[in-house]
Amino acid sequence: MTLEQLIAQARTALDTAIATRRQEQDALVALRSEDNLTEDAVREQVARRDAADAEVTHRQEALAELEREQAREEEVAALQARTVSAATRAPAYDQVARVGAEERTYRPDTDRRGARFEADVAAAFLGDYEARSRIERHMAEERTERGDQLRAVGTGAFAGLVVPQYLTDMYAPAAQANRPFADAMRHHDLPAKGMQVNISRVTTGASVDNQATENTEVANQDMDDTNLAIPVQTAAGQQTISRQAVERGAGVESVVLDDLFRRYNTNLDNKVLNQATTGLSAVANTITYTSATPTATELYPKVIEGLSNVEAAMLDMASGDNLAVMNSRRWYWLQNALSDKHPMLSQPGVIGQFIGANYATAYGRGVRGVLPNGTPVIVDNNVATNLGAGTNEDEIYLVDRQECHLWEDPDAPMYIRAEQAKASSLGVLLVVYGYFAYTHQRYAHAQKISGTGLVTPAFTGA
Template sequence: MPGIDELIASIEVELEAAQKRRTKAAKEVELILAKAQQDGRSNLSVEEDERVAELFSQRDQSKADIEGIQRKLENAQRIKAEEMERAEAAKKTEPTGVRRPSYDQVARVGTEERTYRQDTDRFGKQFLMDVSRQFLFQDVEAAHRLARHMHEEQVERAQTLQRAVGTGNFSGLTVPQYLTDMYAPATAALRPFADVCNSHPLPESGMSIEISRITTSSSAGIQASQNSAVSEQNMDDTPLSVPVKTAAGQQTVSRQAIDRGNGIEDVTMQDLFNRVATTLDATLLTEASTGMTNVAQAVTYTDADPTGAEMYPKILGAAAGVEANLLAMGAPTHAIMHSRRWYWLSSQMSSTWPLVNWTNLPVQAGAVADPNSSYASGPRGVLPCGLVVIVDNNIPINLGAGTNEDELYVVPRNECHLWEDDAGPMFIRAEQPQAGSLGVQLVAYQYFAYTFQRYVNGMQKVSGTGLVSPAF
């Protein structure tokens, strides 16, 4: 039986969900009306009329739900207030005239430890076992610990909790934050490029993000004479719709592993986090139509015997293309390449050096590496032109006619837009037990959206036979 604090927390979450449903319905009605206004239509279509009627019904139902939940919350808070009054009354003491020891005159501040902590549950074994046991066996103690954990999350990370909790009990449990940071050491391509993108918080609702792009600008010119007409051109925009995607993975944990609790934390928790992170990053780079490889304008490097000295001007050509297309709207900042390309560049020898080097780079060097950086832990180095190198093994190495080429991307970081949940983007939930095989299905997932298409040809890539499998 949950305590009054857990009960109030669950009611508050229920109230927030109802309020979000009401807001979402109203916003969608606004979007439908705005779309009709933008199209110059006096009437809505039949489908739009039906959808608007459905949304008003949902909004009215949400209003009724909110009123009922608020009454329920008021009753729960009244009970809590009464309990607090009784507790205060129990603490009251009558003065006896006896002198108190001096140490009782010192104020003390205490703290309550989190339910799941890194020092007591380093690999998430207890958390994952509680998730599984609550869904498989309806374990009361496990359910109580999870409820207490979700209440702690509501206090410390309210926005994350709003997105994580659904209509059913623990349909989207928030993973303890310290566990989501542990995926980096595991063997996986992970998300080096995603980590340097221009990050934005994902909107609370909706399955797309709408961006207005100015495709026809205003104009300016020299006035022919006094009082003559000045240059005029009507501005026009083209909407860019960015879909919200879901990176997800699942795994079935056996009842034996749940009962005995040996090894499930490494196999399940960390591996699922790795795969979701890798899938997200690979999507940014390779997805059809919108991925970096399909958006970037190509600078072709054709060479039967490629060298670093010959490839470097191609990188500068890509950087020049970025700046020429963006002008004052952005500048090239990063070079994204596969690890084999970085080590191949590191292996190249030269007796000549660039005419222009970036600040603080040695004159007689083709690049400078960061000795404190390793894979997926930040920039690997800086090229002479100032481009920061990010090594990402989600870049394909089977491109080109010979299926043995990779690519190198030159990008302006500020135009690599990635929307993710603010805090703790990883969640895990237990689906219906796999009764026939004595297992529980666990799912890790993350919502995200991205775009590199605010400006045409704002991304550039170096590709061609000069980027075949390197020989060391």
């Protein structure tokens, strides 16, 4: 996992802790307004609020430490870029990365359509060292100013490529479901070699029992394991654009690349959810919810049943870091529900009078909220909505986040820019590709809720 990914996870954890602390404070205010207020109840709620406050501080310090580490890495990289031997003269002005008051390498006032940027990209691939130097300087500027927004895009020629922000600010890309669930999975760096990831699973454990009598044999069971072979998959897409569009268009190449990268992410996320045999939908144990008039209060016990099954499958290997994954239409349907019923047990981060909490985060920005028992929700529109006999059902998935594994190349997705192959037709071929592997089956724990109770929702307030 890269430092940027760790920082993104730390920010999500801090957001969750802040929301929990806010919920506990709201609960304390609500408690103090009740007529049958007791000192013990207030003391207990204050303790919960203080514990949530301590968690915020802990998450804040962890994020600050990672950000300090990132700043130091960038500082060292900048020092390395400026360091030359004593025998070498000082670098020219346009060979040093400068951010802030200094002018950017590519600017809208001097390269409004991005022609210079695209020409440098092409020249760098053909071995032009000056063009490559400008691209690398531009990347240093982007990492400094937008490091928390960038996903690594590796190439064979240089460490990465990010289109200048001003070239992509105004165009309207095709909307994609992108990769909310894939970003929430447990990430690993894909091994450098091989087309298979192997995991040993103990399927028969040892045995322990009371000794029958003194000097008699104690319990014995030979342990056995089974290899879990996880294939490394290749995702790729291509687009041929005319040289006229590249050389005389307004940022055409950057728009095409952006669309390819986002479709790559959407494909990966769709596969980890819906791929035959290995996707989450295929491997999850089914809990059927049948109803002609479905309501949120009917559905919720099925969620609790699923979470119970997750823990029963994991036992002492359960991390407690559970997730509910659902389509956005199901998330908004749950928010539309109104009820006068309250849970019998209080839950962390949820006020008893309400059926969960909405964190009001945007799509694809991490946890969207929590269910009544405090389970975080990931909203992902790669969750299919054409399931069931009527082809109008969706599913809700319940998993232990730490047992949803995703291996990715740290530089993925990568791309190839080929001119020679399409030279006779004045075309430029762009190919985006990457390798990944995933599994939800290290432990057979995943659950899914499906059935007629999850048809296209009607927003009736029930």
